[in-house]
Amino acid sequence: MKLIQWFPGHMTKAMRMMRENAALCDGAIIVLDARCPASSFNEKLKKVFSGKPVLYVLNKSDLAENAEENVKIIKSSGGAAVALNATQSGCRRALYSACENIVRDKSQRAREKGYERTFRFMVLGVPNTGKSTVINLLSGSRRTATGDKAGVTRGKQWIRLEGFELLDTPGTMPPAFEDQTHARRLAYVGSINDDILDFDDIALALLADMAEKYPERLTERYGIEDFSAPLSMLECVCSRRGFMLRGGEYDYDRACKAVVDDLRKGRLGKICLDSEEDVRAARF
Ligand SMILES: Nc1nc2c(ncn2[C@@H]2O[C@H](COP(=O)(O)OP(=O)(O)OP(=O)(O)O)[C@@H](O)[C@H]2O)c(=O)[nH]1
Ligand SMILES: [Mg+2]
Incomplete structure (x- = not known):
């Protein structure tokens, strides 16, 4: 990434x-x-x-x-x-x-x-x-x-x-x-100007992070059952949402935008991307 x-x-x-x-x-x-x-x-x-x-x-x-x-x-x-x-x-x-x-x-x-x-x-x-x-x-x-x-x-x-x-x-x-994990989470929630982001990277990383923390949300919204590879999860998003190009190719771009937008608008449910340890470790 x-x-x-x-x-x-x-x-x-x-x-x-x-x-x-x-x-x-x-x-x-x-x-x-x-x-x-x-x-x-x-x-x-x-x-x-x-x-x-x-x-x-x-x-x-x-x-x-x-x-x-x-x-x-x-x-x-x-x-x-x-x-x-x-x-x-x-x-x-x-x-x-x-x-x-x-x-x-x-x-x-x-x-x-x-x-x-x-x-x-x-x-x-x-x-x-x-x-x-x-x-x-x-x-x-x-x-x-x-x-x-x-x-x-x-x-x-x-x-x-x-x-x-x-x-x-x-x-x-x-x-x-310095901390790319934190940077990525800020990108998911829209705190980093989208113009400087690579949306494919962000969406794939988001699917991987969601698969780790909230797999059931991905099953519920996109019908994802196999969490082993981000790209196959993205293909599930395409199939479920009908994001197909002419000729039957997957429309990955649309799926990437949709996944990030779903997270930002709360359509993947209430989330906390930081762990309790992350919050305890921050020097508030
Ligand atoms: N769901 C939800 N949306 C919120 C909440 N607070 C703000 N928003 C939305 O978040 C977006 C950003 O809000 P702003 O107040 O412009 O944020 P800001 O921190 O001033 O942003 P910048 O000036 O760009 O740094 C807007 O679309 C708000 O309507 C909240 O508590 N819940
Ligand atoms: Mg403001």
Whole structure:
């Protein structure tokens, strides 16, 4: 499989912008994808905020397995965390209180001195985890653009709310992926710009990973019974979904796109690609 490399200019610029703006912020909301909380965690981002309160949002938990368990793991290592579906207005209260909690002491002290403080949070995370959607949820309206691909937010944008000011930022990644397993999981969930991905590679690797962790889902959706070779699994997808070219050849391209899309849209069920050990090993 080809290495996943990621080094577009706007990513480097985004990282620099983040460091510069961190000084203006009282803390951070780090938005993770609940389907791969460890893979979507960038330790470098956390380090920018050392000494300041950080809230981890395990977003897209409607598509994820074990979100609450993973919240507990993060909390047990001393971090603040909440599992969320940011597209659901019913989750607003939980998010708001989680934000209030991480600055409770500071706001209490301000109140004792007779004034109300406004707290500035930077909202950050790898692309497409739902940072802008989280901000819209908190603000109760569509204040910032969202979209189902990596790289929707380009520049920074301050959003003013009651008690908080939030800085929406473009998704950021480490410039090189040292860990290709994590890179692959980010590719599956759509956090890496599809333009730089080899979809055949990604779909075949995804089938192999699903076969290991959730074989029954592949049987259910595609009728796959033999998990020994990714290519024969892909052929099952073609047969089941009728992806055939004229002359009876398999339409592999369509099948690759369909498999990845099925995963992203939750049609393969709720998943967690990271193991419990992965989550415990990440230094949240
Ligand atoms: N199912 C589900 N979809 C979500 C959730 N949160 C966000 N989304 C969707 O995920 C996609 C990405 O959301 P954005 O808010 O644009 O993500 P972002 O992190 O700001 O992305 P960039 O600005 O590109 O880095 C959009 O299609 C959202 O509707 C969630 O909790 N559950
Ligand atoms: Mg955004």
